[in-house]
Each structure stands twice: as structure tokens, then as C-alpha cells.
Amino acid sequence: MDLLSDKYLRLSKAYIQLDERHTTLVDEHTELKRKFLHLLGQFQQAQQALSGLQGEHAALRHEYAALSEFKTLMEPANVQALEEALQAAAGLASLAVAEADSELSAAEQAIAAYDVNLIDSGAQLDLSTFAPGGASRRLGEDLVFEVPSENAA
DSSP, X not given: OHHHHHHHHHHHHHHHHHHHHHHHHHHHHHHHHHHHHHHHHHHHHHHHHHHHHHHHHXXXXXXXXXXXXXXXXXXXXXXXXXXXXXXXXXXXXXHHHHHHHHXXXXXXXXXXXXXXXXXXXXXXXXXXXXXXXOTTSOTTTTOOOOOOOTTOO
């Protein structure tokens, strides 16, 4: 009977050790799970930060490309060419204004001469002479509009 009690005693000790080991494993599992969840949260934050930085990087690359184009335009040779083109355009604009001013002054002189001739001749201005058919003619009487038919072939 001594043998049976020794077996029971060893079995009990083994069960106690197994239970302690199980408790230790559960505690370690809980600790690892807590650490994993913490790391997972940090990973998700890092992913969000990375996606934000990638968007910012793309925007900066786009801005850099635009500034590079602007930089090439601002090179001394290009600036000189642009200034020459601007001066040429200003010259053409001044010529166009001078031409328009001369035409305008010529037209004003012609109108003034016509007014002087009318006043000197003492004639009354007859508006019926400007429209064929006299003053009794209705406006738009001679206008004919043709509307294409939908069925015309």
C-alpha cells in the first residue's frame, strides 16, 4: 500500500506542477497578447503616418516639378528673351494706340467738318433720306428669314 500512496503523491505533485506551469503560461500568454495589441496599435499609427507622409511627399514632388519649370524660365537667357518679347509687345501696343488715335482724330475732324457744312448750308436734317421708302417704312420690313424644314431632303 505504500506503493500506491507514493504513486498518488507523485501524481498529485505532478498535477500541482502542471497547474503552476499552466498558470504561468496563461499569464505569459496574457502579457504577450497585451504587448501584441500595443504593437499592433503602434503599427496602425505608423501606417497612417506613412500614408500621410506619402501624400505630402507627392504634393511636394508636384510643387518641386512646378518650381523646376519656373526655375528654367527664370534663367538669365530666358528672362532676357521674355523681356525682349515684352518690349516688342509694348512697342506694337503703342503703335496700335497711335494708329487708333490718328484714325479717331481724322474721324472727329470729318464729323466736325460735316457739322460745319450742315450749319453753314442752313439745311435741316431729313431723316427720311437715310432709309429707302421714306419715314413711313416700318423697321425690318425688308428682312426675310428662311427656316429650314425638318422634312426637307
